[in-house]
Amino acid sequence: MMTTEDNVPEEYVSAEEYARVRDDYWRVVRESEGTNYQLSSLIKFNVTMNCVSSYYLTLLAHDPDVSPTVKTFQVRIDEKSFGRLDFTCSVARLKEEAKDEGNSAKEPFMPHCPEATVPFVGELPLWPSAADLNDESRFYMVNRSEWEATGWILMYLVLVIYSHDKLIVTVNYQSKLKIVNVVIETSADDSEPSKERLKGKSAHVYITFKGLDEPQAPRQSFEFGEHVERRAIVRRVICEST
Structure with a gap:
């Protein structure tokens, strides 16, 4: 299915959030090159019609610190599981770089990340106890000003919710979401400044x-009500070698 920005159906609102994954990659990996391109608009995308889908996105992004001029990017997202957030972003590149990389965006992608180490492989961890959170060498309590200035935390939360309920109307529920607190676990120790820990290539958030009034998840039941505090765990692993 091919979709443009003008006719995006509600069930494919995840495409715009997937487009923002490119922002996260660029911020962590490519910012050292002196650029920090941010999403301006989603131009079009193709999506495979399966329980788990692949998205091929074309978008415009600009660097607000350098120039208002936009550049065209290509992004590929492959979902790996149904009913949970589990995906790989194998392509996040300037369109002009595509000539040197051939048809990699269309080729089957075999995920492999040698940089990922325990505990950032395997099943997701349990929610840390209060005693665990006192270990500041592992956990960092993100300040409100930091998460409000960091779009990727809300982006992943939106994708977690969407992955469990693909019929949810994003425009209605996103405006009601309120983050209470955020803790990040990275391989960096407490000697690293908070900015660097937020940019950790391997992290649990x-x-x-x-x-969220009525959350959905397979074989689970929840208390209803927007006042209820809920929890989400996100693992982010960024591999420069893939």
């Missing part, structure tokens, strides 16, 4: 939030 523990998000407490409110504003």
Whole structure:
């Protein structure tokens, strides 16, 4: 199915959030090159019609610190599981770089990340206890000003919710979401400044939030109400070698 920005159906609102994954990659990996391109608009995308889908996105992004001029990017997202957030972004490149990379965006992608180490492989961890959170060498309590200035935390929360309920109307529920607190676990120790820990290539992000009235998840039941505090765990692993 091919979709443009003008006719995006509600069930494919995840495409815009997937487009923002490119922002996260660029911020962590490519910012050292002196650029920090941010999403301006989603131009079009192709999506495979399966329980788990692949997205091929074309978007415009600009660097607000350098120039208002936009550049065209290509992004590929492959979902790996149904009913949970599990995906790989194998392409996040300037369109002009595509000539040197051939048809990699269309080729089957075999995920392999040698940089990922325990505990950032395998099943997701349990929610950390209060005693665990006192270990500042592992966990960092993100300040409100930091998460409000960091779009990727909300982006992943939106994708977690969408992955469990693809019929949810994003425009209605996103405005009601309220992050209560965020804790990040990285391989960096407490000697690293908070900015660097937020840019960790391997991280678990523990998000407490409110504003979701009726959450959905297979074989689970929940208390209803936007006032209820809920929890989401996100693992982010960025591999420069893939």
